Amino acid sequence: MQKNLKKLLSVLVIVGLLFSCVSCSSPPDEGADEGEVEVMETEVLVVGSGLAGLSAAVKAAEEGAEVIVLEKMSAIGGNSALSGAGIGAPASAVQKEHGIVDCPEDYVELWMEYNKDGRPENPAPVYERCLFIAERGAEIIDWLISLGYEFDRPTDFDLIEGVDRFHYPSNYRGGAGQVQRMAEVAEEKGVEILLETRATELITDDSGAVVGVKAKQNGETKEFRAKAVVLATGGFAQSPELVERFCPEHKDVISVASVSNTGDGILMAEEIGAALFEYPWLMGMSYRATADPQSSLNMLGGPWEQSPLVDRTGARFINEYCHPLTYSTMIIRDAGPYYCIYGSDDEETVAILEENLDSGLVFKGETLEELAKVCGFDTETFVTTIERYCEGKRKGKDEDFDARVDFMVAPETGPYYAVQMTPTNMGSIGGIKTNTNAEVLRTDGSVIKGLYAAGEVANGDLYDIAYMSGTSVLNCYVMGRIAGENAARLAAGAN
Secondary structure: HHHHHHHHHHHHHHHHHHHHHHHHOOOOOOOOOOOOEEEOOOOOOOOOHHHHHHHHHHHHHHHHOEEEEEOOOOOOOOOHHEEEEEEEOOOOOHHHOOOOOOHHHHHHHHHHHHHHOOOOOOOOHHHHHHHHHOOOOHHHHHHHHOOOOEEOOEEEEOOOOOOOOOEEEOOOOOHHHHHHHHHHHHHHHOOOOEEOOEEEEEEEEEOEEEEEEEEEEEEEEEEEEEOOOOOOOOOOOOOOOHHHHHOHHHHOOOOOOOOOOOHHHHHHHHHHHHHHHOOEEEEEEEOOOOOOOOHHHHHHHOOOOOOOOOOOOOEEEEOOOHHHHHHHHHHHHHHOOEEEEOOOOOOHHHHHHHOHHHHOEEEEEOOOOHHHHHHHHOOOHHHHHHHHHHHHHHOOOOOOOOOOHHOOOOOOOOOOEEEEEEEEEEEEEEEEOOOOOOOOOOOOOEEEEEEEEOHHOOOOOOOOOOOOOOOHHHHHHHHHHHHHHHHHHHHHOOO
16 A cells, blocks of 8 residues: 555656646747737736636636736646645535534644744744634635535545545546636636736836736737736746745755746736745755656655655654655755665665666665765764664654654665655745735835735745645635635725
8 A cells, every 4th residue: 555655646746747847838939029019908817827816817707807817838727737736624514524623723733833943033924824824714615616626525634644624626636627627617707818928017007006917928018907916926936046046045956846936926026016025935845866757766755755864974854754844854954965765675666776876866785884885974873873763663663753654664674775865845935925815015014006916926924944735725725716806896996
């Protein structure tokens, strides 16, 4: 069962890597001269077609607004399409139907616990904002059911804890399935989705209110005029320049975020005076050997493969199975290169290791002492570390880091291998500051009229160093829906 789970999850990650590198395509050519600018008008303009953007579009259309969605890529979805898209929704009707007792406060308590060892100068995660999101989870599940989603019994998402609060639609699988369904609903409600149309600049009037965007489509500049604009453009994990600017300690990591996540919305909002979060970070997804989606080494590595992870001294330093914290601890500890340690206990694993001995990432020793010498570990530290790990597996208790014993993979027999692992992220934390109405804020705290933001582009209140599974997709639905509703109300002339 454990081996099958490892294979399944490994395949899903490799498919995700391939999708992020290939199927998202590339932005359209922007080299043509502007010439005469075509102007299009709508009531609500949404920039980005992930779950936050599509939720905003659907809700705005439900409120009676005319809506256009701009997507810079040749396919919809962004990071949402690459997500497993479990929705952490405490106290939902689906939970109650299955006799599951849960509440938002318990979810947020765990959320806070995950970030307790973060940066003391960072006020995030902000308890009130996290509770605001969690309290609306049940409402979101009801809304999605009204849109045709079907939910079986929620699961506990094995990596985290034992409460069955993760909702996966049985009829729209994964993030790609949910994105496709939301796009179908949007189009049924009259929303127009324009692909390969890259927003480049926000348009403001003399008062500073946002009244549209400039965009590139087929090499030509167009203006889209609107009474309200929603930014749902995702984060910045795939922009080396913004990673260097916002969190340079992450510049040598691997990102499996969508190639579309280059911080476009963040920069456009900043250009007109929007406030940005002061403590950006990247959203951890554990570690892997290589960014090459074709490499069989990506069958190994966290979070489902709980072989011992050691730093450059040969010491363990974390519960390997706690994937968001493992990433951040690797960054903060700054003790790389890091290695996963394997024995010759599993033939399939050994075959992968042997075929990659010339990769420069795999190292071999007949004994633990020999492997320590090859990798430059402190021999005594390394041998003691691995012996204690194996003993914990045999006794059924990891005394050092309380790892899940049923997922521990002990290197009991030689030859032994070390595979160099690199911290891996799936998105970013930070972006544009908003209030709970999804209105974008200036640096002085005032609202930029006509501009809203939702999703990863504006998630800095929710996390410090550790992403909480199930919350990102929930945040997209909650804040996307709020942004769409308020944008439609503004377009209709309501206060």
